[in-house]
Every structure is written in C-alpha cells, then in structure tokens.
Amino acid sequence: MNNTKLNKSLIPHLSLATIIFASTPFSSDIFASDISQNLRNNTEQVSDSEDYLEIGLMTRIRDTQTFKSSNGKGSYTSTGLFINGSYTWNNLFIENYSESGHGLVVGYNAFTNDNWSLDLMATSGWLKVNFENDGRYSPDKDELMVGGRLSGYVGNNIVQFSINQDVTGDHNGTTASALIGRNWQLRNWNFHGIIGVEYVSAKLNDYYVGVSDESAARWDNLDAYKADESVSFSTELGVTYPISEDWVFRATGRALTLPDAITDSPRSRSKKSVATSFHTSISYVF
Amino acid sequence: MYFKGNIKMTLLKYTNKAQVNANKAFNLYTVIFLLIGYCLISVSANAETTQGITSLSNTEQLTQLKVTPKPCVALRKGQKCYLEVTFSWQHPEISNYCLVNSTTNKTIKCWRQQTKGQYSFDFQSRLSNDFALRKQESSVDIARTTIPVAWVYKSSKRAKSTWRLF
Numbered sequence: 406m407n408n409t410k411l412n413k414s415l416i417p418h419l420s421l422a423t424i425i426f427a428s429t430p431f432s433s434d435i436f437a438s439d440i441s442q443n444l445r446n447n448t449e450q451v452s453d454s455e456d457y458l459e460i461g462l463m464t465r466i467r468d469t470q471t472f473k474s475s476n477g478k479g480s481y482t483s484t485g486l487f488i489n490g491s492y493t494w495n496n497l498f499i500e501n502y503s504e505s506g507h508g509l510v511v512g513y514n515a516f517t518n519d520n521w522s523l524d525l526m527a528t529s530g531w532l533k534v535n536f537e538n539d540g541r542y543s544p545d546k547d548e549l550m551v552g553g554r555l556s557g558y559v560g561n562n563i564v565q566f567s568i569n570q571d572v573t574g575d576h577n578g579t580t581a582s583a584l585i586g587r588n589w590q591l592r593n594w595n596f597h598g599i600i601g602v603e604y605v606s607a608k609l610n611d612y613y614v615g616v617s618d619e620s621a622a623r624w625d626n627l628d629a630y631k632a633d634e635s636v637s638f639s640t641e642l643g644v645t646y647p648i649s650e651d652w653v654f655r656a657t658g659r660a661l662t663l664p665d666a667i668t669d670s671p672r673s674r675s676k677k678s679v680a681t682s683f684h685t686s687i688s689y690v691f
Numbered sequence: 692m693y694f695k696g697n698i699k700m701t702l703l704k705y706t707n708k709a710q711v712n713a714n715k716a717f718n719l720y721t722v723i724f725l726l727i728g729y730c731l732i733s734v735s736a737n738a739e740t741t742q743g744i745t746s747l748s749n750t751e752q753l754t755q756l757k758v759t760p761k762p763c764v765a766l767r768k769g770q771k772c773y774l775e776v777t778f779s780w781q782h783p784e785i786s787n788y789c790l791v792n793s794t795t796n797k798t799i800k801c802w803r804q805q806t807k808g809q810y811s812f813d814f815q816s817r818l819s820n821d822f823a824l825r826k827q828e829s830s831v832d833i834a835r836t837t838i839p840v841a842w843v844y845k846s847s848k849r850a851k852s853t854w855r856l857f
Contacts, residue, residue: 457844592773595766647766650841690843 458490459653461688463503469680470663472614472672473626489688498524504643504657504684508548521557528552528569549573550580562587571609578609586641599641605664607634614670628671635664648687656685753783756790756824756834763814768842774814776838780824781807787827793835794820801827814838 468480491500496514512526528550552569568581586599610632621629643657659682668676756778763774778790778799789801790810799822802808814820819839823832 590770593765645766647764647843649764650762650843653766653843 456492457690458488459688459690461487461489461503461653461655461686463487463684463686465682465684467680467682468677469682470667470677471674473674487686487688503686504655512554515553521555524554524556526552526554527572552580559585576608576612578612579606580604580609593647595645597641597643597645599639601639603637603639605635605637605666607632607666610635610664610666614667614672616671626671630669630671632666632670635666637664638662651690653688653690654686655688656683658683754781754824754834756780756822756836758822758836758838761837762819762839762841763816764841764843765817766842767844769817770842771815771817772840774838775811776814777809777811778822778836779807779809780834782824782833788833789825789827791823791825792820793823793832794818816840 462484463486464482464484466480466482487503489502489504491498491502493514498510498512498514500510500512501508507528510526510528512524514522515525516523529548549572550569551572552567554565554567556563556565558564562585564586565584566582569579571578580603582601582603584599584601586597588595588597590596613632614630615632616627616630618629621627639659639661641657641659643655646654648654661680663678663680667673668678757780758776758778760774760776763772763776765772780788780790782788783806785804785806787801787803788805788808790799790808791797792799799812800808800810816838817840819837821835821837823836824834825832
C-alpha cells in the first residue's frame with residue numbers, strides 16, 4: 406500500500422551504508438563486536454570484545470504486533486535464562502549476546518584498524534532471546550544468514566553497519582542496518598543509547614507475512630498478500646551496573662517502528678505502528 | 692611432630708649400630724650433637740620470632756585503620772570506579788595523626804591530639820589505592836589498608852590505542 410513511499414525513503418540509507426562500506430580503509434589487529442555489547446560494557450574500542458561467559462535471568466515486557474496464526478498476545482511479560490559470551494581465536498570468533506537480537510554468531514575478523522573493524526559472519530537463531538521486536542512472525546524453522554558487520558568510532562559515537570543474506574534458501578531475503586550509539590558513565594552506572602534504521606528485502610518480509618494465492622484460497626479470512634521491502638527505525642536506552650565482580654544488572658527499553666509491509670498483511674491481528682519492549686536482567690559473569 | 696619422630700627413629704638406629712661399630716658411634720654422637728644444636732638454635736630463633744609477632748600483634752590490636760565498604764567495582768577494567776567510603780582508625784597514644792593516600796602520597800585528613808577518628812569521602816580511581824595512618828610530619832606507616840578496584844569485564848587481550856571514546 407505505502408510501499409512506493411518506502412522504496413523512495415530507503416534509497417538514501419542504502420547509499421550511505423554502501424559508500425561507507427566501500428570507502429573505509431582497513432588493516433588488521435583488532436576485532437569488532439556487537440554494538441550493543443560495546444556500548445553496554447563501555448568499551449574503549451570496537452575491538453574490545455573479550456573472551457567471557459555469563460549466564461543470567463531476564464524478565465521481558467513486550468507490546469508488539471500480533472498475528473492470527475501465532476495465538477499470542479500483543480502485550481506480555483516473560484522470564485527466562487540467557488547466555489552471553491564470546492571467544493576469539495586467530496581472528497575467528499564465536500559470540501552470543503542476548504541483547505543483540507541475533508542468536509549465535511560465528512565469524513571472522515577480516516579487516517581492522519584503530520577506528521574501524523569488519524567482521525564476516527554467520528548468524529543463527531540458536532540461543533536467541535526473542536525480546537527484539539522486529540514485528541515479524543517467528544517461524545519454527547532455523548535461521549541461518551551470512552553477512553558482514555562494519556563497526557567504528559565516529560567522534561564520540563559507535564556506528565555499526567551490517568548486511569545479512571539468508572542462505573537456507575527459505576526466502577533468500579536480505580537485511581541491512583545502520584546503528585549509531587554512545588554511552589555515558591554516571592558513577593558506576595553505564596548508560597547507553599542507540600538509534601538505528603533497518604532495511605528488509607521484500608523476499609524476507611513476504612516469507613514472514615505474505616499470503617500466497619494457495620493459502621488465500623484455502624482460508625476464508627485471508628486475502629492474498631505480497632509484502633514489499635521495508636525500512637524501520639529503532640531506538641534503545643539502557644543501563645548496566647556492576648553489582649560485584651561477578652554480578653551485573655541490566656535494564657533496557659526499546660522501540661521500533663513497524664513498517665506498512667508488516668502491518669498491512671492480512672496475517673496481522675493487531676495493527677500497531679510501534680512495537681516496544683523493556684527487559685531487565687541480572688547475570689553471573691564467569 | 693613428624694620431624695621429631697624421624698629424629699627419634701634415626702637416633703635408635705644409630706645407637707644400635709654404635710654398639711657394633713665404634714667409628715659409627717662417633718659419627719652418631721656428632722650427628723646427635725649437631726641435631727641438638729640445630730634444634731636449640733631453631734627453638735631460640737622461633738621464640739624470638741614469636742615474641743616479635745606477639746609484640747607486633749599487641750600493637751596491631753590497639754592500632755587500627757579500617758575502610759568500609761570495599762572493594763570498588765567498575766564494569767570494565769580501566770574505567771573510573773566510584774565508591775563512598777568511611778575510614779575509621781584508633782591508636783593507644785594521644786597524638787596528631789594523618790590519613791594518607793600512600794598510592795598518591797597525598798594527605799587526606801589530619802586529627803590533632805586524638806586517639807581515634809572517622810572520615811568519609813568519595814573514592815574515585817581507576818586503580819587500587821593504599822592508605823595509611825601516620826603521625827603528623829612522619830612518613831612511617833602506623834597502620835595500612837587498601838581500597839581494591841575490581842572489574843567485571845577484564846581487559847581485552849588485544850592492543851589498545853591511546854585515544855578514548857569519551
């Protein structure tokens with residue numbers, strides 16, 4: 406419906422990401438890690454991902470889009486365990502940050518210098534904590550995407566650009582995102598803020614919320630729908646506090662605009678333009 | 692006890708052999724003499740050490756410098772750590788005392804003609820700091836304590852550049 410408008414608006418974002426991706430000089434000796442992890446840990450560099458493991462308990466409150474097939478409520482609270490950690494060996498790394506919205510990430514640090522770092526990586530839905538409101542219906546199938554992640558410092562901010570492509574063949578969809586964030590230390594409290602924009606290809610959107618002609622013919626209350634590509638915006642504010650050498654407290658609030666490509670789907674039960682989430686956790690760091 | 696037992700066994704062994712061989716008996720007596728001499732010297736030395744410790748312990752019991760709470764915990768190594776701490780001290784003699792940060796060699800607070808004192812301040816540091824109680828105009832530490840700075844996330848294994856984010 407509003408996809409023409411979206412097509413126009415996403416072009417500048419993609420161009421910016423492409424230009425920065427293509428023009429950044431690289432060398433090698435540091436590693437990037439997830440922007441949210443860098444900001445939460447108040448690291449000095451995009452390279453400051455250390456080998457560690459932590460296990461925590463998280464409570465999430467979500468208010469998001471619901472789908473007819475999911476039987477889920479738009480707003481709910483849940484509590485569960487999560488695992489965060491990373492391990493690096495000879496430029497190869499494996500990491501899992503529950504706050505990142507990804508699951509397990511396996512990658513290779515391809516280029517780096519003091520300010521910029523590029524990782525090539527594969528992400529899966531394993532160990533994923535689904536607090537990230539992406540507005541999409543979560544299928545039962547495992548996710549596996551490959552792509553790149555460019556992280557760097559621009560002034561007092563950390564920026565991160567990433568592109569991921571599905572390799573399972575389920576939808577062959579593509580996502581691209583640009584995030585910028587910074588942190589502040591107020592005594593031993595570490596605050597951070599992130600704003601971002603994400604492009605999602607039509608193939609991926611259609612896989613999640615599209616309705617094929619066959620499905621529409623099979624179900625009375627579903628019209629055929631082909632989802633287009635979309636752009637959504639997100640913002641996040643959070644705080645991390647070291648309770649002791651081994652225990653960490655975190656709290657994070659997040660909001661994400663839901664694109665028309667998602668909300669216009671006949672699969673949608675509620676039509677929210679913004680999804681919000683809040684999660685708080687306490688974790689033990691080994 | 693184990694050592695003493697071994698000596699006793701060795702002694703019996705050598706005594707039996709001494710009845711058979713006079714030369715060996717001579718060696719035995721020499722060994723016994725040396726052992727007794729060694730034991731006497733050891734006991735004497737231990738007694739002196741014990742006396743020294745006792746003497747030091749008595750002084751330490753009467754002189755105290757404490758700081759609460761501790762440690763100061765920051766999220767990441769290298770980050771400045773903040774902690775409201777309270778020092779309390781006591782000493783048997785009335786005199787002028789000073790609380791000194793011996794890491795930075797700065798005097799924090801002094802008391803005149805007191806035997807005890809208390810002081811609270813806002814500790815801010817990236818590293819552990821040592822503190823001492825000293826008599827005014829003296830550089831001798833009467834009592835010492837430390838505020839350790841600890842971190843949840845330790846340093847990166849990779850080289851860091853000199854610039855900082857914030």
